[in-house]
Amino acid sequence: MDATGTPAAQSFIAKEARYGARNYAPVPVVVDHAKDCLVWDVEGREYIDMMSAYSSVSHGHLHPRIVAAAERQMRKVAVMSRAYYGTTLGPLLEKLSEVTGFERALPMNTGAEAVETAIKCARRWGHRVKGIPDGQQRILVARGNFHGRTTTIIGFSSEPDYRMGFAPFDGGFQHFDYGDMDSLKAAATANTCAVLIEPIQGEAGIIVPPPGFFQELRAWCTANNVLLIDDEVQAGLGRTGRWFAFQHEGIRPDGLILGKALGAGLLPVSAFCADDRVMQVFVPNSHGSTFGGNALAAAVALEGLKVLEEEGLVDQCAAKGEYLFGRLREVQEQVKPLIREVRGRGLWIGVDIEPSCTSARDLVERLAAHGVLSKETHDTVIRFAPPLTITRELMDRAVEIFRQVALEKRGELGLA
Template identity: 90%
Template sequence: MDAIGSPASQDFIQKEARYGARNYAPVPVVVDHAKDCLVWDVDGKEYIDMMSAYSSVSHGHLHPRIVAAAQRQLQKVAVMSRAYYGTTLGPLLEKLSEVTGFERALPMNTGAEAVETAIKCARRWGHRVKGIPDGQQKILVARGNFHGRTTTIIGFSSEEDYRSGFGPFDGGFQPFDYGDMESVKAAATGDTCAVLIEPIQGEAGVIVPPPGFFQQLRAWCTRNQVLLIDDEVQAGLGRTGKWFAFEHEGIRPDALILGKALGGGLLPVSAFCADDAVMQVFVPNSHGSTFGGNALAAAVALEGLKVLQEEGLVAHCAEKGEYLFRRLREVQAELAPLIRDVRGRGLWIGVDIEPSCTTARDLVERLAAHGVLSKETHDTVIRFAPPLTIPFDLMDRAVDIFHRVAREKYQELGLGRRASSSNGAKATV
């Protein structure tokens, strides 16, 4: 295995370790520059980006149209806050309404801020529209969820590492089992105002819902006057092969949360989208953000949406995703039981590793040593989510490297010999 973390990179790594909070454990690659789907470290080594900053770089690194839009805006004004009107926010809101189908959008910065906005909206809607006594509103959340890292959000996380020592937490959330309608019904009460859910659970390991679940959930929410709030911070804007992952389910939520790719790979931009019947709970002074909807962010996000639309990236993602999925399934078929499962939609795929064999982190670091950037989750799943612009030849190179790395691990573990022994024949590895 090639070495990673060269002497030239150690100074940068050590400075982060010395002066930064220890809340991350990065793969030891020091990125110097990037273009589209390729990244180079400080030593000039080239990598294929199969992670795209958790979908934040869906357009590819430094897409020239988006960079040009940012440069044009930087010659005018970057931030004036929402104290005044501007020339970029209105056009962005109009475009968001066009592509999402919702009447209004409320811009924020990070995905977590947009989720917090959704929570505030759901609670006020629950009180003022549904008539739930203020302070008693309950929101249903799925076990295994990941909606961000603010104190409100981690309070309903299933992950003890996210919660430990950060309490006390808000009690306004009730958990249910993802994909299980009976669990949803059991968790609900008359004070339930909303269901907050991911269309695919990313941090949990790229968990795809069972067929029909979201249609059942949509019907149940409608019958019980409960808002269905869809968190597509990572899944949205083409990642799954459609503009929005809820389209795969044949439903329309009551509200939509966007982020990551909305910033075009340049800036943190997020939005909470809903029709006026829901969004009308916000009035002046009820919610806001100094940087939310700033002129630079709006110009960048608007151009990013145009690029997705005009360059056909969403449609291309569906085709590329099917190809990547098929190739990874071929690797799984050869290297079971090391690889337990391959699942996902579009260019968002999780490769599930048998924990008794190795950790996902071990394979992620081996991949980085061979020039492929990915990331693990929960020690058992490797996530592959390249930019939507990735060409087929780069996908082939990345999968070939993964195949080689996984096969080397397979051989180290003697899995081929075990198979030949149990089958009474010589295994070919």
């Protein structure tokens, strides 16, 4: 009997199934505790975390410096709301300005909230600064996007499952093909106020833009007085081997959306960053959040940024990502035709599975059974995105397990 078949594991799985909404289909592993890049289930089985909670645990699970910062703050005050000033938010905002290069930041909680903040900012900027009649502002979004799950955001998703049954939507968004400037130009109008885009499309399957696309996009936005808003909720804070993925493209957006890793694996923390010429559209009572920028969240996020910087995790990610990419390409060559492509940047890699052979979910569950945690997307892609603290030894162990799982599946298909 495997660990998920034990009475203890089944009890936890059954309670979620009985009392929870069925909006997730978890991999059947019941996590009990974790440390750095390792996770243990309720039966004590050890797993290598190659997912890091969709980049939320980029610092590793329960990084001691960050846990200590949280504990210090919890002995003082955790939440007082933005009705008053505090001792942690100002230093966080200053640090965010330093690392992003933007003059201001507006803290929220989840990534979707930060995206909503950016949308509100872009619309008001379009009206008050660009002069678009209120209600006619339009934002360009890429097909295959994933920016969150609120009704506004799913309203411009091109994924039918995300939209079905949740209408009506408010509109105001126009689609273009990711990486295609001709498509974007055809979708634009005089009322276009912003382009909202991911530097790498994560949920779509780790889709990397074609060379030169973002430079051309930046030039077009500048020439047409359109804001370029970069959603780096997953890609930001070192995940791709740079502090921010836009740095790979040699550009600077007008707005930057951060989340996930900003909470350093402990709390939901997000932010929208921009210069004053953009952020000035917000005034008292125009936007806010009870928990956004609370004292505990700010203390944790600040320490997380310091850890990324002082422990050199961003530079390490570039080298580790190159190594992991190479190892996964070796597996691809060994298990043809099971793997169609390996793509990504830094420690954010998608392994594209040939659907006529098997599903990504099948391989993900087999990996979990052998002690490696990963996650599929769109049935065909396995995402490998371990904490930035991962060692070469752990990557080698994970890749070897993946190789064995893939070879086993290939043999079952009679392809050996």
